[in-house]
Amino acid sequence: MSKVKYYYDNESLSYKKIERKPGRRIGLIALGIASSFLAGFILLIIYFNIPQIETPKEKALKRELNNLKIQYSVLNKKIDIAQEVLADVQHRDNNIYRVYFEANPIPEEQRKAGFGGVNRYQYLNGFDNSELIIETHKKMDILQKQIVVQSKSLDEIVKLAKEKEKLLTAIPAIQPIKNENLTRMASGYGMRMHPILKYRKMHNGMDFTAKKGTDVFATGDATVKKARRSRGFGNLIILDHGFGYETYYAHLSAFEVREGQKVKRGEVIGKVGNTGLSTGAHLHYEVHKNGKVVNPINYYHGDLTAEEYDIMLNQSTLENQSLD
Missing domain, CATH: 1.20.140 (Butyryl-CoA Dehydrogenase, subunit A; domain 3)
Structure with missing residues (x-):
């Protein structure tokens, strides 16, 4: 309930009630509404022009x-x-x-x-x-x-x-001819003078001289891939050892295995001979890894002593004439 207000009238020497004019009241209300809109508009302008002001969301x-x-x-x-x-x-x-x-x-x-x-x-x-x-x-x-x-x-x-155990037995790791049966290690891997063609060419293996008929051994577990006469190599045996390894045994006088046969390291596979392009009884031996010829000198760790290996290494590096 609104309070009633009075004023003192000097003429009548009495208090009279203050009467509010209807038009003034409406004007005050309109002024309040306009002020509210103006204040809101000003705050809105401030909000959009001051980026620091952010809503909770x-x-x-x-x-x-x-x-x-x-x-x-x-x-x-x-x-x-x-x-x-x-x-x-x-x-x-x-x-x-x-x-x-x-x-x-x-x-x-x-x-x-x-x-x-x-x-x-x-x-x-x-x-x-x-x-x-x-x-x-x-x-x-x-x-x-x-x-x-x-x-x-x-x-x-x-x-x-x-397959490590299988790998270790398959890798060529011994000499193809026993030391006691060797006459000498005639020629090693590298550029050599060919005894028949009479010019220097790559000698892809090692030549082991021995008497004709001397046993030739498989240097690792393998399957006989080839056992037949070959041009140049004469009687040739190729062993597939798996794991990318193959070994070649050339100029043999006889075969002791047949194609497709399984052989173990140290098993006799053929006999030393003088077939093909050869100038004397010997075995030409090669090692192939992933289709590429590699030096066999690195694959005799299975049966040679350190001293025997050093002797063979020195002999294999001599640039003498090969036997094939």
């Missing part, structure tokens, strides 16, 4: 956005650490595990191959932090692909490890 969204940025930064650091760990595993895989099991290293271009074709990250464009998000996704995709490649490599290593 905007503040919450801004905090969430900043939190996401921090999480993405942390995730990127974790990805970088994971890539460093993976790089170390890849290095050991190529330079230790695969070397130990004589497996070919995985090329860098295969490990770090990118993603071609269409823009696979196009759907991530248009955001305030698209660059950060796309970079993180790229790192994750590359890391996942490298992990898949490394996982397959380790599966292969595990398989090779399980």
